[in-house]
Amino acid sequence: MLKSLQHGLLALGLAFASGAIADEVKVAVAANFTAPIQALAPAFEKATGHKLVASFGATGQFYAQIQNGAPFEVFLAADDSTPAKLERNGATVPGSRFTYAIGSLVLWSADANYLDGTDAALKAGQFKHLAIANPKAAPYGLAATQVLDKLGLSEAVKGKLVEGQNITQAQQFVATGNAELGFVALSQVYKDGQLASGSAWIVPEAMHEPIKQDAVILKPGANNPAAAALVEYLKGPEAAKVIESFGYKLP
Known part of the structure; x- marks a missing residue:
């Protein structure tokens, strides 16, 4: 009986341990990046143990939602100006903004x-x-x-x-x-x-302004390990291969 109790406590301890590292990150994703993030999500979850929950839409619409308190933790925009504007408004984690893709x-x-x-x-x-x-x-x-x-x-x-x-x-x-x-x-x-x-x-790139797509951790994700893990994953070589396979260039 003691042995089975010990096994039970060990299983319970592992459950708590896995729960501690498996967090969920809510991500606002620009519509153009729908297919890439759907391809990236399973690999990210396998590599980190964290779960990615994505919402898709227009960058400008997400800006309004974030300003109005939407609980997104990471924002993958279709430009670099919108995340910069959120940064100036104090809605992001300082130093977390970076270019994850350049669109065509x-x-x-x-x-x-x-x-x-x-x-x-x-x-x-x-x-x-x-x-x-x-x-x-x-x-x-x-x-x-x-x-x-x-x-x-x-x-x-x-x-x-x-x-x-x-x-x-x-x-x-x-x-x-x-x-x-x-x-x-x-x-x-x-x-x-x-x-x-x-x-x-x-379309030749010279015919329009560069489509630099920036990502940033938003204030609600400041203390979420899954948000930090996603940003690091997007900067890595595994993510780079997937992003390039969809026709994006990397910075």
Whole structure:
């Protein structure tokens, strides 16, 4: 009986020990990074024992939610200016901000024959709808407007734009055929070094401001070991391979 009691106490001690190291981290993730974080989460959980709980949306919308007290602990933004603004507002853990990825913008069509790797179809204007993300909330949407400005097409396509709340919705407009083409994140249509479907023109970086994507630990995550572990994991070589496989560049 004593032996079984000792075994029981040992099991209870291990349960408490594992509970002490297995924490949960609530992460606000920019919509363009949905597929990469879904690929990263199981490896992160296996490597650290911590659980990652992600919410996806537009960077601008997350900014408003965080300012209004949303309990996110880590923020993976689609730009570097929004985390910097939160930092200035005192909403982050000092010194925790860093660039985790540099994004690429792509003009994409679900039709494999629609785009020929150039901007010719965009300039020809023989389409009814062009999807973009809300430029006020989504950095990839802002980059899309900068490209249209640079090409002198802003006025010509104004009546054809369909605007998604975030980059995921913009991509869905194209995927479902509600728009013949649209500006989306390369990571949404790219995997393991190649286009997953449809046809595309990868927009030259010089045509828009750099899409530097910063991560930061928010005040609610200041004392959460899982938040610190996630940030360190994202800086490591294992995460780097996954991030690059979705078409991102590393800083």
